Amino acid sequence: MSHPTRGPAQAPVREVFRIFLVLGLTSFGGPIAHLAYLRREFVERRHWLDDEGFAQLIAVCQFLPGPASSQLGFAIGLDRAGWRGALAAFAGFTLPSALLMFALAMLAPALAGNAVTGSIVQGLKLVAVAVVAHGLLGMARQLVPDVARAAIAASAVALVLLSGGPWSQLFAVALGALLGLAFCGHVRGPAAIGQRWHVGHSAALVCLLTFAALLALALAVPPSPAPGVAGLLAAFYRTGALVFGGGHVVLPLLQQAVVEPGWLDADAFLTGYGAAQALPGPMFALSAYLGAGINAGLPPAASAGLALGAIFFPGFLLVTATLPGWTRMLARPVAARAVAGINAAVVGLLAAALYDPLWVTAIHGPADLLVAAGAAALLLTGRVAVPWVVLLCVVAAAITGAI
Numbered sequence: 157m158s159h160p161t162r163g164p165a166q167a168p169v170r171e172v173f174r175i176f177l178v179l180g181l182t183s184f185g186g187p188i189a190h191l192a193y194l195r196r197e198f199v200e201r202r203h204w205l206d207d208e209g210f211a212q213l214i215a216v217c218q219f220l221p222g223p224a225s226s227q228l229g230f231a232i233g234l235d236r237a238g239w240r241g242a243l244a245a246f247a248g249f250t251l252p253s254a255l256l257m258f259a260l261a262m263l264a265p266a267l268a269g270n271a272v273t274g275s276i277v278q279g280l281k282l283v284a285v286a287v288v289a290h291g292l293l294g295m296a297r298q299l300v301p302d303v304a305r306a307a308i309a310a311s312a313v314a315l316v317l318l319s320g321g322p323w324s325q326l327f328a329v330a331l332g333a334l335l336g337l338a339f340c341g342h343v344r345g346p347a348a349i350g351q352r353w354h355v356g357h358s359a360a361l362v363c364l365l366t367f368a369a370l371l372a373l374a375l376a377v378p379p380s381p382a383p384g385v386a387g388l389l390a391a392f393y394r395t396g397a398l399v400f401g402g403g404h405v406v407l408p409l410l411q412q413a414v415v416e417p418g419w420l421d422a423d424a425f426l427t428g429y430g431a432a433q434a435l436p437g438p439m440f441a442l443s444a445y446l447g448a449g450i451n452a453g454l455p456p457a458a459s460a461g462l463a464l465g466a467i468f469f470p471g472f473l474l475v476t477a478t479l480p481g482w483t484r485m486l487a488r489p490v491a492a493r494a495v496a497g498i499n500a501a502v503v504g505l506l507a508a509a510l511y512d513p514l515w516v517t518a519i520h521g522p523a524d525l526l527v528a529a530g531a532a533a534l535l536l537t538g539r540v541a542v543p544w545v546v547l548l549c550v551v552a553a554a555i556t557g558a559i
Contacts, residue, residue: 167204167236169244175202176229176248180437183225183249184541186291186404187439190225198232205232216478219495221400222471223440226250230472231479234355246468253437254444258460260431261448264424275557277423279527279550280430281518284407286531286545287433288514291404292506293536304339305500308332312504316408317512325412326398328501336497341489343496355479364477367470371397379417388452388459391417392443392466397474400502406439406467408509410446415513419450422513434546443467523556 175197183193191214198204205213217227226249233245300306312328319327336343370393377390391413399406407429414420428445435441447463448456519525531549534540 167241169237169240172233172237172241173244173248176233176245177252178248179229180249180252183436184543186433186542187223187225190438191228194225194228194232204236217475220471220474220478221398222396222474223399223406223438223468226438226440226468227471227475231475234476242472246472250438250441250464250468253432253435253441254460254464256435257428257432257441257445258448258457260428261445261460262456264427264449275554276550277427278518278524278557279553280433280546281423281426281514282524282528282553283430283433283531283546283549284426285510285514285518285528286535286549287430287542288404288407288506288510289528289532290535292503292510295405295503295506299496299499300503302342305336305496308335308339308497308500309504309507311335312501313508316505316508325408325505328505329398329400329498332497332499332501332504333494334497336493336495336500337490340493340496343489343492355476357480360477360480363473367397367473367477370473371470381418383417383419383450383452385452385454385462388447388450388462389466392447392463393470396440396467397470400498404439405502405506406442407514408505410442411509411513414446414450420446422517424449426513426517430546430549434543440464440467524553527552527556 179193179197183190195210199207199210213228213231214224217224217231220227226246229245229249230242234242237244296309300309308331312332315328315331316324374390374393374397377386379391380387383391395406395409395413399409411422411425415422415425425446428442428449432439432442432445441464443463443466444460448460450459450463452459452462454462519528527549530552531545534545534548535542
């Protein structure tokens with residue numbers, strides 16, 4: 157593999173880890189906010205990238221499935237310190253939230269049945285409703301700007317809610333790509349700009365073939381009430397490989413992967429999702445909580461580690477495989493149309509998840525609706541940080557539960 161020969165000297169791996177660890181401890185606010193943190197750190201403060209290079213990396217990470225902010229950090233680490241730097245960037249950015257989510261999973265059984273815990277769980281579920289509603293509005297404005305894409309989103313909602321089958325979300329994404337090719341001819345991709353990020357073509361090909369082979373294996377593993385190691389790895393790898401948009405879009409895919417087969421109940425799932433909103437770092441760290449709670453015949457720490465690695469791995473394989481020729485690919489109209497349809501279908505998936513399981517599980521009456529609506533309104537102002545919204549929802553749930 158080759159690296160760019162530009163700018164300052166390569167950074168030591170320990171420096172990459174230290175910088176990303178600080179980011180992992182302080183990057184609140186979700187994936188869009190993470191991009192701002194990364195730009196401030198690596199463009200404005202350290203000058204590891206200029207705005208053109210940073211924009212190129214954002215474009216490729218948002219184009220691909222996977223966690224965009226983590227993929228961006230992985231690519232920066234790869235550039236600065238090779239493969240070890242990429243792994244150091246991932247570890248530093250992810251470990252703080254993953255360890256906290258794992259700790260929550262370990263504490264959850266001891267807290268079960270407590271009245272205070274019940275209020276906290278209900279508050280976290282209301283946070284999840286508010287956060288997803290807020291994210292859905294933002295994504296709809298950006299990704300569903302016309303009638304054609306609104307129709308694609310609506311078809312995805314109908315397919316998922318009416319079929320409810322284990323493959324419905326995958327079919328919705330595939331249908332979105334086909335409908336995008338057919339009806340989004342007016343969409344144009346970004347113009348190809350100067351290539352300055354280089355990965356060896358042989359390494360890129362190996363990563364692409366590995367991604368495809370592992371996805372085929374993951375799709376071949378049928379859902380089962382008893383996951384086992386193979387089922388656990390397959391479920392989280394499928395999720396990481398198919399989640400376009402990252403962030404909140406991981407909710408419907410994870411819900412399908414771990415709740416529908418009966419590996420976790422909906423309350424435990426939404427408790428973890430709500431708690432993840434209050435933490436810094438990537439939303440995909442939720443997988444550590446989920447893995448620890450799944451009985452796969454392994455110690456909880458091992459299950460958490462496998463789930464965490466499996467959900468991130470496909471995104472990292474794809475971003476590495478795509479770097480050599482991504483600007484040429486993005487400029488092709490056929491790719492832009494397919495991605496436009498996929499993104500519209502993703503908005504539909506998130507809308508379906510907002511209703512089931514979120515609304516169905518969390519909204520039990522007018523008081524719950526009022527709390528969730530108030531939390532969403534606070535998020536829409538952009539003036540209240542998510543951890544404060546989490547605290548307000550928990551307190552409001554405790555008050556309404558006591559009345």
